Amino acid sequence: MSRLVNRRIRLLLAVLVLAFAVLLLRAAWLQGVRAQSLSRLGQTQHREQVALPASRGTIFDRTGVRLALGEQATTVYADPMQIRNPRRVAAIVGQTLGIDPRAAYASLADRTRGFVYLARQVDAAQAAGLAHRKIPGLGFLPEERRSYPQGTVGAQVLGYVGVDDKGLAGLEVQYDHDLAGAAGHQTLVKDPSGHVIDVLDDRPERQGRDVTLTLDHTIQANAEEILRETVAKWNAKSATAIVLDPRTGAVLAMAVEPGYDANRYPSAPRDLQRDRAVTDTYEPGSTFKVVTVAAALSERLVSPSTEFTLPYSIHVADRVIHDAEPRGTIRFSVAQILAHSSNVGAITLAELLGRDRLASWISRFGFGHSTGIDFPGESPGIVLPAAKWSGSTIGNVPIGQGIAVTPVQMAAAYAAIANRGVWSRPHLLDHVEGGGRPSLRHRRIMSPGVASQLMMMLKDVVAEGTGTYAAIPGYQVAGKTGTAQKPDAQGGYANGQYVASFVGTVPASRPRLVVLVAVDEPRGAIFGGVVAAPAFQQIASFDLRYLEIAPDAPTISTTTP
Amino acid sequence: MAAWTAAAPRPERTAPPRPRSRPPAPKPRVAAQRRVTGGVVWIVALAILLAGVVAMNVAVLRLNMTLDHLGRQRAQLRADNAALFSHLSSAAATGRIQELAMKRLGYVPATAEQTDYIHLKP
Numbered sequence: 001m002s003r004l005v006n007r008r009i010r011l012l013l014a015v016l017v018l019a020f021a022v023l024l025l026r027a028a029w030l031q032g033v034r035a036q037s038l039s040r041l042g043q044t045q046h047r048e049q050v051a052l053p054a055s056r057g058t059i060f061d062r063t064g065v066r067l068a069l070g071e072q073a074t075t076v077y078a079d080p081m082q083i084r085n086p087r088r089v090a091a092i093v094g095q096t097l098g099i100d101p102r103a104a105y106a107s108l109a110d111r112t113r114g115f116v117y118l119a120r121q122v123d124a125a126q127a128a129g130l131a132h133r134k135i136p137g138l139g140f141l142p143e144e145r146r147s148y149p150q151g152t153v154g155a156q157v158l159g160y161v162g163v164d165d166k167g168l169a170g171l172e173v174q175y176d177h178d179l180a181g182a183a184g185h186q187t188l189v190k191d192p193s194g195h196v197i198d199v200l201d202d203r204p205e206r207q208g209r210d211v212t213l214t215l216d217h218t219i220q221a222n223a224e225e226i227l228r229e230t231v232a233k234w235n236a237k238s239a240t241a242i243v244l245d246p247r248t249g250a251v252l253a254m255a256v257e258p259g260y261d262a263n264r265y266p267s268a269p270r271d272l273q274r275d276r277a278v279t280d281t282y283e284p285g286s287t288f289k290v291v292t293v294a295a296a297l298s299e300r301l302v303s304p305s306t307e308f309t310l311p312y313s314i315h316v317a318d319r320v321i322h323d324a325e326p327r328g329t330i331r332f333s334v335a336q337i338l339a340h341s342s343n344v345g346a347i348t349l350a351e352l353l354g355r356d357r358l359a360s361w362i363s364r365f366g367f368g369h370s371t372g373i374d375f376p377g378e379s380p381g382i383v384l385p386a387a388k389w390s391g392s393t394i395g396n397v398p399i400g401q402g403i404a405v406t407p408v409q410m411a412a413a414y415a416a417i418a419n420r421g422v423w424s425r426p427h428l429l430d431h432v433e434g435g436g437r438p439s440l441r442h443r444r445i446m447s448p449g450v451a452s453q454l455m456m457m458l459k460d461v462v463a464e465g466t467g468t469y470a471a472i473p474g475y476q477v478a479g480k481t482g483t484a485q486k487p488d489a490q491g492g493y494a495n496g497q498y499v500a501s502f503v504g505t506v507p508a509s510r511p512r513l514v515v516l517v518a519v520d521e522p523r524g525a526i527f528g529g530v531v532a533a534p535a536f537q538q539i540a541s542f543d544l545r546y547l548e549i550a551p552d553a554p555t556i557s558t559t560t561p
Numbered sequence: 562m563a564a565w566t567a568a569a570p571r572p573e574r575t576a577p578p579r580p581r582s583r584p585p586a587p588k589p590r591v592a593a594q595r596r597v598t599g600g601v602v603w604i605v606a607l608a609i610l611l612a613g614v615v616a617m618n619v620a621v622l623r624l625n626m627t628l629d630h631l632g633r634q635r636a637q638l639r640a641d642n643a644a645l646f647s648h649l650s651s652a653a654a655t656g657r658i659q660e661l662a663m664k665r666l667g668y669v670p671a672t673a674e675q676t677d678y679i680h681l682k683p
Binding site: 055058065066067069070071072124142147149150151153188195196197198199217218221222225472473474475541542544545550551 | 621636672
């Protein structure tokens with residue numbers, strides 16, 4: 001009996017030993033031979049590489065108001081191979097996200113692809129509603145969507161960012177390197193339920209840096225509103241306005257109408273997307289006469305009181321040029337030539353200067369060269385080199401025809417006069433977060449004495465000349481009107497097509513603002529003094545009150561305690 | 562013949578104490594007990610250490626999960642902030658404020674003639 005029991009015990013022991021031997025062999029097989037492959041498989045199941053997108057920097061105006069910032073959005077994608085009922089899913093997606101279900105169906109029905117975008121950067125709340133339905137095959141990726149809360153304000157200046165968060169136009173592309181930042185990445189270990197239990201590798205993202213501009217959103221919005229009214233009133237093609245500080249070259253406003261909502265950049269007509277103040281040229285007309293007069297004064301050929309006997313018209317080579325208003329022969333001083341915008345007077349001064357000196361002064365004022373403003377696509381303008389001037393060029397260029405300039409070049413030239421002869425490079429950037437202010441570029445282009453003489457003459461333009469509609473009660477205004485024919489494609493001038501402009505500085509005794517207004521193809525009236533000067537007056541009046549710049553003329557009551 | 566007479570009882574003599582024989586040396590049993598006790602102590606100490614390691618790992622895992630949760634909260638807060646900043650910027654738009662001031666309060670921009678300036682001496 002006991003022998004039987006012992007045998008059974010030995011048998012049981014043998015079975016157990018055998019079982020454990022099998023388990024031991026299995027363990028050795030898994031942990032030895034299959035170790036590497038199983039480890040790799042485990043890592044793919046539990047580890048996940050996650051990209052950490054960098055937030056794009058915010059663009060502020062000079063008062064700290066956000067003009068462009070990133071908002072949370074969600075990109076919805078799908079794996080068509082996992083979508084069982086593409087038609088039904090497309091209907092749900094279309095209804096939830098507000099997109100065309102037919103376009104969604106076309107993507108979802110394509111079984112040859114494993115990844116398709118359904119909607120990029122949609123509202124996060126809407127996407128969350130779709131995610132709640134837990135439709136197999138749909139995926140959701142958090143992304144940042146660029147938002148321009150003020151809509152149309154400064155749209156052409158700010159530019160736009162594409163779906164990949166890269167600047168495509170305007171300041172968004174100019175300062176893309178600072179705004180963009182750098183993405184980071186993490187290697188996460190997750191438990192079976194998807195919770196992160198460990199972070200193996202972590203390179204943090206570098207957030208984009210904020211950019212503060214010299215623009216003032218209030219001055220910008222006001223300029224855009226007044227341009228809209230001007231374009232509507234004169235049924236014009238477009239209008240441009242620039243407001244800048246002559247002391248520093250800081251651009252307070254750069255408005256172009258018609259404008260568009262910056263949030264709808266892709267659907268805005270290409271024609272409207274350009275910042276015409278920087279990229280487009282126009283023939284300046286009489287506003288350019290200040291260059292001719294400045295040159296003649298600086299070369300000490302004349303003084304403001306030097307008089308000339310001026311007939312109504314003048315022969316230059318094979319051309320006859322006359323003044324805008326019919327008149328008889330008259331004696332005008334240099335100051336009066338500018339105040340009454342005499343073409344004959346300006347050409348007379350140019351002939352005194354000669355081709356080479358006039359060309360030199362044109363270059364000195366910055367025409368024919370980029371100003372260097374921090375905006376992409378700046379045009380240097382079109383200035384014929386002196387060696388290529390024909391005999392009649394001396395009859396065109398001094399009065400602002402036969403030469404093409406950008407509004408920002410013209411504004412900078414007048415700013416130099418207002419700034420006692422020192423030209424300052426116009427700029428839009430105030431500073432980048434964490435960085436200092438960019439250095440300002442200045443260069444003297446005329447003596448303070450000549451600048452002062454020019455300011456006196458420009459005040460006369462507004463006080464008694466062609467620019468009376470630019471007058472602002474309580475302030476001394478110095479400025480110049482311009483009415484220039486537009487060239488046609490054949491090399492001549494288009495009939496009935498003009499650019500009406502006015503450039504002025506205020507208060508003239510201690511200039512704080514230079515304002516340029518240029519109206520393209522106004523109808524009903526064409527003169528700068530009638531079309532552009534009133535717009536200047538409205539823009540400048542508002543800006544003076546907004547910036548609390550005290551009057552410098554005795555008509556407004558001031559109290560000194 | 563001598564007679565023995567009953568004599569006074571002899572004082573009892575107690576036998577001198579026999580020297581105690583030493584018990585046999587208990588070496589094998591006590592030593593074994595001591596080894597067992599020491600082993601138990603080691604096992605308990607190791608168990609406490611292992612339990613501590615496990616507890617620490619669990620704590621680290623919990624911290625990681627908490628960090629992940631906080632990271633999500635931070636991302637959500639940033640998103641909420643961005644939405645609020647966007648709303649604030651829209652509300653600060655000059656055109657909107659002017660329109661509201663005009664419609665609700667009847668305000669119009671002051672003209673230059675309506676504005677007085679006071680020069681303050683330094």
